Amino acid sequence: MLEGHEVRYAVSNPVDREVGAGFVPMVDDWKEHVDWADVIVFDDVLGMGTEAQKLREQGKHVVGGTPYTDMLEDDRSFGQEELKKYGISIIPYRHFNAFEEAIEFVRANPGRYVIKPSGEAQNMKGLLFVGEEEDGSDVLQVLEDYHQAWAEKIPSFQLQKRVVGVEVAVGAFFNGKEFIYPINVNFEHKKLFPGDLGPSTGEMGTAMFWSGPNRIFNQTLKKLEPRLAEEGYVGYIDLNCIVSGNNIYPLEFTARFGYPTIFIQQEGMVTPMGEFLQGIASGERKSFRTKSGFQVGVRIVVPPFPFQDPETFRVKSKDTVIHFRRGKEGVHFEDVKLINDEWVITGNSGVILVVVGTGATMKQAQKQAYARIKNLIIPHMYYRVDIGDRWFEDSDRLHSWGYLREL
Numbered sequence: 001m002l003e004g005h006e007v008r009y010a011v012s013n014p015v016d017r018e019v020g021a022g023f024v025p026m027v028d029d030w031k032e033h034v035d036w037a038d039v040i041v042f043d044d045v046l047g048m049g050t051e052a053q054k055l056r057e058q059g060k061h062v063v064g065g066t067p068y069t070d071m072l073e074d075d076r077s078f079g080q081e082e083l084k085k086y087g088i089s090i091i092p093y094r095h096f097n098a099f100e101e102a103i104e105f106v107r108a109n110p111g112r113y114v115i116k117p118s119g120e121a122q123n124m125k126g127l128l129f130v131g132e133e134e135d136g137s138d139v140l141q142v143l144e145d146y147h148q149a150w151a152e153k154i155p156s157f158q159l160q161k162r163v164v165g166v167e168v169a170v171g172a173f174f175n176g177k178e179f180i181y182p183i184n185v186n187f188e189h190k191k192l193f194p195g196d197l198g199p200s201t202g203e204m205g206t207a208m209f210w211s212g213p214n215r216i217f218n219q220t221l222k223k224l225e226p227r228l229a230e231e232g233y234v235g236y237i238d239l240n241c242i243v244s245g246n247n248i249y250p251l252e253f254t255a256r257f258g259y260p261t262i263f264i265q266q267e268g269m270v271t272p273m274g275e276f277l278q279g280i281a282s283g284e285r286k287s288f289r290t291k292s293g294f295q296v297g298v299r300i301v302v303p304p305f306p307f308q309d310p311e312t313f314r315v316k317s318k319d320t321v322i323h324f325r326r327g328k329e330g331v332h333f334e335d336v337k338l339i340n341d342e343w344v345i346t347g348n349s350g351v352i353l354v355v356v357g358t359g360a361t362m363k364q365a366q367k368q369a370y371a372r373i374k375n376l377i378i379p380h381m382y383y384r385v386d387i388g389d390r391w392f393e394d395s396d397r398l399h400s401w402g403y404l405r406e407l
Contacts, residue, residue: 003274008033018346022338039063039281042235043257047074056176056232061281066231069255076118076158079253086223091242091249093160099147102159103140110136112162115143116252117154127154128200131162163242163249166394168403170217171238171254171261173288175280177229181287182210183217184265185404187390188240192306194386201306202351205298205387206264207362210290212406216241219248234281236262245401260354263332264297267356296365296388297356298373299334302380305350313348316380320345322352323377330356330372345378352378362391 010030011017020026027033034040040055042048042064052064072079077095084090095118096102106113113136115129127150131139139159146154172183186208192198213222220239228237238254238261254261266273270289279285302320304312322336322343332354335347345352353376357369366388373383398404 003272005274008036015348016335018337019335020333020337021346023333023336034060039278041277052234053232056234061278063235063277063281065235065255066233068231069228069233069237069253072237072253073255074118076116076252080158080250082224082227083220083250086227088220088223089247089249091161091163091251093158095156095158097156099143099151102157103143103147105159106136106140106143110134112136113139114158114160114162115139115146116158116160118156118158160251163244165242165244165249166397167240167242167251168216168394168398169238169240170214170221171236171258172217172221173236173280174225174228174233175285176232176234176283178286179222179225180280180285182212182290183214183221184238184261185209185211185214185216186238186261186264187388187394189384189387189390192384194384199306203258203260203299204301204384205296206261207294207296207365207388207391208261208264208268209294210268210292211404214406215403216243216248218407220250234283243398243401243403245397248403259334260297260299260332263354264295264356266332267297267330267358268295291358293358293360294362294365294388294391295356295358296362296369297354298369298383298387299351300353300355300373300376300378300381300383302345302350302352302378302382308348310348313350317345317350318348320379325375325377327375330358330369331376332356352381362388 007024008027009020009024010027011019039061042052047070049065049067049070052062053066055062072082080090080093094105112131112134114131117127129142169186169188170183172179186206188203189205190200190203192201192204220241236257238258240251242249242251268291270291276288302317333343334351334353335345335349336343336352337346355369355372357365357372359365359368
């Protein structure tokens with residue numbers, strides 16, 4: 001809308017119906033507005049690839065997935081097997097449909113594992129567990145706890161061997177026929193507290209930069225380009241990896257816009273977003289303009305995040321007004337509504353804002369992001385103060401191993 005486009009926004013989940021209200025015109029049923037739209041954009045909803053594919057087959061310009069790309073993310077084992085099919089190294093893993101089987105497996109094969117729920121349960125990020133003990137005792141304890149408390153909500157999951165290295169993601173936009181450049185290199189910070197302590201969350205912030213194709217991209221996502229072209233996929237696809245001096249091991253796909261990734265990316269893009277979305281949906285855009293340097297995005301949250309507690313949210317956070325001392329540059333809303341020109345917390349998650357800084361260096365981007373956060377007054381808000389710090393060590397290793405060199 002800020003670029004002069006007309007927008008209509010639909011939210012399917014009843015709990016989130018107020019999210020975005022006041023900022024954009026809301027509609028109840030997006031299907032009633034398909035003929036009105038020049039471009040239809042599917043948001044962060046797994047399982048909507050079927051709807052997007054049907055509309056593309058009808059000749060509509062759509063940014064969204066397909067049943068295949070939904071499965072890449074939703075079914076972890078399927079995603080890993082597809083990587084293997086296209087000659088990409090994967091970390092050894094086992095798929096389980098019962099906790100008893102997994103417990104017996106770890107007892108017979110002691111070691112450090114990562115527990116990764118599949119399906120809808122993978123959206124509950126606090127359930128992912130990274131083992132630390134060489135004998136697997138901590139993994140066994142968590143598996144037994146999950147068996148008692150979560151068996152019905154986690155019908156399937158993976159045990160993946162834990163590999164130590166640099167965690168880095170590469171992503172790129174796809175225009176239905178091919179990847180368009182530049183690509184995005186990003187470093188997610190998933191733990192709640194600074195120093196990567198505390199429970200896992202969806203994400204507490206990300207540091208990133210735009211690049212030409214590099215070794216990580218060419219040895220992973222690029223190999224899937226023919227398959228994505230067969231699907232006619234349109235949108236962003238990201239592959240999180242563990243990189244060592246010897247190999248690249250993909251961990252998981254994000255076959256859609258990432259959050260808060262898309263907000264941070266937008267701050268680094270020079271090409272207007274409306275023009276960009278039209279271009280990839282039509283298949284005509286083959287590149288776009290970005291800023292040089294780095295972008296750092298920090299997620300601002302309130303109680304009870306990262307946990308679900310409706311009563312705590314109602315008492316501590318719901319309908320709280322977000323105050324700005326000065327302007328709103330670099331601030332992107334998540335679970336927020338607009339009432340009488342005031343930004344007000346809504347939804348139920350406690351995820352409210354992403355504040356982004358940019359700069360020629362990582363330190364400059366960090367400095368701008370955290371200066372912008374000091375412009376906010378929000379009771380009970382919390383955030384990580386170290387987003388981007390990993391870069392200063394990780395970049396040395398990635399450069400020395402030759403992974404970030406543009407090819």
